[in-house]
Amino acid sequence: MIQCLLSTVFRGRCGYPSDNKPFLRFSNHLESMKGIHILRSIMPKPFSENFLLRQLFDRESCTYTYLLADVKACEAILIDPVIELAERDANLVKDLGLNLKYAINTHMHADHITGTGKLKKLIPGCQSIISKAAGAKADIYVENKDEIKFGNFKLEVRSTPGHTNGCVSYVDHDQAVVFTGDTLLIRGCGRTDFQEGSPERLYNSVYQQIFSLPDHYTVYPAHDYKGFTASTVGEEKRYNPRLTKGKDEFTTIMNNLNLPYPKKIDESLPANKVCGLQDLPDHLKF
Numbered sequence: 001m002i003q004c005l006l007s008t009v010f011r012g013r014c015g016y017p018s019d020n021k022p023f024l025r026f027s028n029h030l031e032s033m034k035g036i037h038i039l040r041s042i043m044p045k046p047f048s049e050n051f052l053l054r055q056l057f058d059r060e061s062c063t064y065t066y067l068l069a070d071v072k073a074c075e076a077i078l079i080d081p082v083i084e085l086a087e088r089d090a091n092l093v094k095d096l097g098l099n100l101k102y103a104i105n106t107h108m109h110a111d112h113i114t115g116t117g118k119l120k121k122l123i124p125g126c127q128s129i130i131s132k133a134a135g136a137k138a139d140i141y142v143e144n145k146d147e148i149k150f151g152n153f154k155l156e157v158r159s160t161p162g163h164t165n166g167c168v169s170y171v172d173h174d175q176a177v178v179f180t181g182d183t184l185l186i187r188g189c190g191r192t193d194f195q196e197g198s199p200e201r202l203y204n205s206v207y208q209q210i211f212s213l214p215d216h217y218t219v220y221p222a223h224d225y226k227g228f229t230a231s232t233v234g235e236e237k238r239y240n241p242r243l244t245k246g247k248d249e250f251t252t253i254m255n256n257l258n259l260p261y262p263k264k265i266d267e268s269l270p271a272n273k274v275c276g277l278q279d280l281p282d283h284l285k286f
């Protein structure tokens with residue numbers, strides 16, 4: 001069969017210029033086989049029974065917040081909440097009859113104030129989490145390979161510096177999902193031009209800690225500016241326009257992005273150093 005198809009290709013390419021239909025048919029066949037192969041390798045697997053995942057969006061900063069829960073144990077966590085939407089998140093947690101165990105950050109954000117401090121006030125008993133390397137205040141500090149448990153489920157902490165020094169990604173191996181913060185965005189990645197950013201470190205983090213995961217793991221980033229919601233490790237390995245390049249070319253791209261600074265950087269960084277609780281602008285005081 002393969003020999004037959006190959007000889008068809010050969011004939012189509014070299015021997016019979018007036019009739020290239022067999023070659024076109026074969027190349028269409030290859031394209032559809034490639035499509036099937038890619039789809040098969042990245043098809044998400046169903047979540048465990050009792051596992052809940054809700055993706056929430058902040059239109060202002062284009063930030064994704066994630067609510068994860070064990071609905072049997074009624075235990076929930078929030079990843080990357082935004083202060084202006086802390087009430088939305090707290091109400092959702094309450095509406096679903098869940099107890100919020102942790103409000104977690106993937107890193108010290110520069111474009112918005114974290115909602116973790118406000119959530120702690122709205123939901124007594126909730127504890128905030130950030131990486132030790134982030135240099136920000138929280139109840140619990142995590143490091144590479146730590147585990148965060150809620151109900152029957154857990155997240156593995158993977159240190160992914162580069163956008164900032166303290167960036168981490170959170171992996172749930174049972175559900176095959178990874179929350180990449182600003183390290184890996186869909187068809188993009190976090191900028192590396194402030195907060196001790198480093199293109200080389202970001203590149204190594206993505207390759208060593210995220211692209212080493214199986215292709216079908218779903219990628220949930222902290223932001224999206226183009227209308228995407230999720231991707232997969234396999235898709236990003238194939239199609240991410242920055243990270244499919246070698247490290248030198250990637251570094252050149254990152255050093256020439258020339259992006260304007262985030263509008264809220266001056267209010268966000270000091271507030272995020274203290275879990276989003278101090279130095280708040282008047283409209284956010286509570």
Ligand SMILES: N[C@@H](CCC(=O)N[C@@H](CSS)C(=O)NCC(=O)O)C(=O)O
Binds near residue numbers: 109110
């Ligand atoms: N316009 C937004 C900020 C946009 C921005 O800089 N996003 C960051 C993540 S938040 S620090 C980023 O890394 N972007 C990567 C990219 O390629 O766009 C604002 O003013 O808030």
